[in-house]
Amino acid sequence: MEALVNLLSETLFSNFLTVKSFVSRKFTPRINCNVSIQTRRITVSSCQKTSTPVNRTLTMKNINPQIPVIEYAVRGAVLIRATEIEKELQNGVKKPFTEVIRANLGDCHAMGQIPITFIRQVLALVTYPKLFNEAQFPPDAKERAKQLLDACRGSSVGSYTDSPGIELIRKHVAEYIQKRDGGIPSDWQDIILTSGASPGIKDILKLMIYQSSGLKSGVMTPIPEYPLYAATLTEYDMIPIGYYLDESNNWGLDMSELQTAVNQSRAFSHPRAIVVINPGNPTGQVLTKNNVQEIIKFAYKERLFILADEVYQYNIYDPESQFFSFKKVMKEMGKPYSEMEVASFMSCSKGYMGECGIRAGFVEIINMDPEVKKMLFKAITTSLCPTVLGQVTTDIVVNSPKEGEPSYNQFIQEKTTVLESLRIKAKLISETFNTFKGFSCNPVQGAMYAFPQIKLPPKAIEEAEKQKKHPDVFYAFDLLEHTGICIIPGSGFGQDPGTYHFRTTILMPVDKLKTMLEKFRDFHTRFVEKYS
Amino acid sequence: MEALVNLLSETLFSNFLTVKSFVSRKFTPRINCNVSIQTRRITVSSCQKTSTPVNRTLTMKNINPQIPVIEYAVRGAVLIRATEIEKELQNGVKKPFTEVIRANLGDCHAMGQIPITFIRQVLALVTYPKLFNEAQFPPDAKERAKQLLDACRGSSVGSYTDSPGIELIRKHVAEYIQKRDGGIPSDWQDIILTSGASPGIKDILKLMIYQSSGLKSGVMTPIPEYPLYAATLTEYDMIPIGYYLDESNNWGLDMSELQTAVNQSRAFSHPRAIVVINPGNPTGQVLTKNNVQEIIKFAYKERLFILADEVYQYNIYDPESQFFSFKKVMKEMGKPYSEMEVASFMSCSKGYMGECGIRAGFVEIINMDPEVKKMLFKAITTSLCPTVLGQVTTDIVVNSPKEGEPSYNQFIQEKTTVLESLRIKAKLISETFNTFKGFSCNPVQGAMYAFPQIKLPPKAIEEAEKQKKHPDVFYAFDLLEHTGICIIPGSGFGQDPGTYHFRTTILMPVDKLKTMLEKFRDFHTRFVEKYS
DSSP states (O other): OHHHHHHHHHOHHHHHHHHHHHTSTTTSOGGGHHHHHHHHHHHHHHHHTTOOOTTOSSOTTTSOTTTTTOOOGGGSHHHHHHHHHHHHHHTTOOOSSSSOEEOSSOOTGGGTOOOOHHHHHHHHHHHOGGGGGOTTSOHHHHHHHHHHHHTSGGGOTTSOOOTTOOHHHHHHHHHHHHHHTTTOOOOGGGEEEESSHHHHHHHHHHTTOOEETTEEEEEEEEESOOTHHHHHHHHTTOEEEEEEOBGGGTTBOOHHHHHHHHHHHTTTEEEEEEEEESSOTTTOOOOOHHHHHHHHHHHHHTTOEEEEEOTTTTOBOOTTOOOOOHHHHHHHTOTTGGGOOEEEEEESSSTTTOOGGGOOEEEEEESOOHHHHHHHHHHGGGGOOOOHHHHHHHHHHHTOOOTTSTTHHHHHHHHHHHHHHHHHHHHHHHHHHTTSTTEEOOOOOBTTEEOOEEOOOHHHHHHHHHTTOOHHHHHHHHHHHHHOEEOEEGGGTOOOTTOOBEEEESOSOHHHHHHHHHHHHHHHHHHHHHTO | OHHHHHHHHHOHHHHHHHHHHHTSTTTSOGGGHHHHHHHHHHHHHHHHTTOOOTTOSSOTTTSOTHHHHOOOGGGSHHHHHHHHHHHHHHTTOOOSSSSOEEOSSOOTGGGTOOOOHHHHHHHHHHHOGGGGGOTTSOHHHHHHHHHHHHTSGGGOTTSOOOTTOOHHHHHHHHHHHHHHTTTOOOOGGGEEEESSHHHHHHHHHHHTOOEETTEEEEEEEEESOOTHHHHHHHHTTOEEEEEEOBGGGTTBOOHHHHHHHHHHHTTTEEEEEEEEESSOTTTOOOOOHHHHHHHHHHHHHTTOEEEEEOTTTTOBOOTTOOOOOHHHHHHHTOTTGGGOOEEEEEESSSTTTOOGGGOOEEEEEESOOHHHHHHHHHHGGGGOOOOHHHHHHHHHHHTOOOTTSTTHHHHHHHHHHHHHHHHHHHHHHHHHHTTSTTEEOOOOOBTTEEOOEEOOOHHHHHHHHHTTOOHHHHHHHHHHHHHOEEOEEGGGTOOOTTOOBEEEESOSOHHHHHHHHHHHHHHHHHHHHHTO
């Protein structure tokens, strides 16, 4: 235990891994949740050692105890070092590379993806309406901008909107969903516009903070998972119930694993909800319709609220795969499944648009108890409203130019170019990684990431332990320092103990991706040689 | 007690008032905090009566118990009714008025205020860089836009930024603060850019969620206050410690009142922080330097973290008044005061720019424990980053066109026009209200609101009680139904028990404001006659 505590206090990633693992089955029985909580306390108290002046009012001794234990690997230690290295390069420090390749974050435009012209034209028009006189803007962009400005109070995007967003745009979102799901109705009053998917996810999870008979609410989250869920559950002092995705079955969901996880979790939590990320992040799988049906049946049996993270619904590359929304599948299954509670999240940061910095997205709330829904709508009012320019971006994504409209051809061409390029890179990256010694990478069916498994030489693992780093963190730092390539270690997402992975995006331009892969291969070959 | 419970379950506003009042001294001794908490539980359980299907997973019986008790009056019941009325008018329902006058929210552009050209030009340029070729954009707007795009990854506002915002803009903010405070240094690494002031306020309060010896953290908040604070403290299950502003002394802060409030609060909370809103919302006062010094001394003695809500720092109308930032005053006081912990909040939604819908602002963190600051910076990463277009807006506000630059004259003219108009309206509104029978209104020295006290006839109070409405809520609804004027009842902000107030903005154009005031006078005269 003492060694564990030391390890915890030393590295962010192993901390994250350990806290997660304590509530996951394969590392330690889930029933040991007390240990998890105790571990958290130990982590906090280890932080106290570094606490500073006695005179301060707010110190590590009296801070919110959930904050020190939050970990969010996609903005974690490796990225912090990458930013330092960028500064060193700027300051003329000599490195074996000239730039940092940020393969860590699904940050499309940062990796050279070109913004969709129609989105930016409409944004410019609503922002600065004098541009309505400019001939360079096509009439459909102007028409769209006018419609949106008419929906803003005082015809300005600088006005507050209703907290769930502009009614017109919520209606367009509902129409989009209805069309996407082959005509299954969507009610615009079930739509909440958000500043990216993350605030929507937090708003829904927040509703479930609850304790009875000494047990806190638990939420089933995949391992590996997008770490926003773990971070948010930690912040809210809720219990993550990890369920392992089946790497040997292309990261599919195995029902017996779900069942075991939820059964064991009842000893230390009230399981309330299940998070499913489809297409998967960081794992890139696209669930089959049959798999979605099985999950729905499982959630029904276990009375779980479904959080369907469907932000990559446009990002399907595998010709054999198709996106099935949880809502569509569950509605088609008929009663009782069609009456289940689902929240589905979407974002303008992903897809073909990649407008991360604009902060836009939406959530559809299906079958929520009307009184609970009122509470949700009340709770979001304290954020006033999501950014109006984000709402405008959402409008264009859900209501893109139609055939025959002036901007249609260019829009389709730009959209197709982005998605086709991603398709090529998805294939290239998994195929290339599979030629690396000790790498095995599932096909990237969707989303924006590859999550290969890597076999690390025992001497490398020993060296990592010596340096008090998780082996995959050790590997990621070594890669960064030697090549400038910034990836995220698998322990930041969770993984089967004893296995090592990392996440890389597939976003850089094809040429750059090829160069990166060759640099990566060289590094890996040398790494394996060094520690053999 | 039973009557109280009924009242609680009947109206939102009385609920809000009561929960607040229980922790305020004049209604009931502060030591009765248990009653407050019990009251909350009763409120929750009263909600359970209206709960729906047994089959739902998430119901009022197992929802986060803090959510039902959150109240946020600026988006509360009166506004909801106002929105309904707007729809009724659209659908041709006959009313004694043709439009709803939204005097409820500090929503500048919605009330006709014109956006600042330079802000919108730069926003348009960074959004759609093809506009760099357009002659209609002045060279300084282009130069600024180029500088900002260079600071964005991939030269796109669609990229994520660092979680505290773009370094260049944080540096500009620090320069702005340093200049504002007469040269007192500001470190850009103490600046966090935010999507409006609210998320910054929540981020800081979140750090203080803590319990020891069975006592939760308490935060001193003014009565009347901007209700975001009460709503956030409720959500975080922290204890609001209300301190009354002195209406008879133009809403100044009385040190003996602060002392009494904090002394009594120690029986049921750990007082951790004090919120001061300067210029005041809803009360419009501007604190004197002497008053700020006294508050700092008080906070030092009581070891309180200062949350300085300074979002109206541009909005000073009274020629005798001047804005003194807490940082400037505290730094000038020297040690030990200059070492105190302060977070100061600023927003682009107010001032002369009024860009509410863009969602932009910043917080300066002064003297925070470095370890705690690390935790804060970690915690904000889960929101990824504030909207980049909001960050760009902030940049222009803190680094506006300089004398001699092409856009300077127009910028100054637009800024002056807005602020001068607000100055005229601030005077007009308080002077006019003071001619109404039974109204007394302190001068609006700053911010964007008047908060007059109104004497209500006893029969009106009886009628309100019959309808189970707080008397000022009753009055606000009656005003809305008869005139279309939407104000916020004083009970939504807190007020001395037995007194009645409301908040109105001063934002509508002068002509419209005059018309509103005449309609208001007619209504009030008839209301008083009816209930005499």
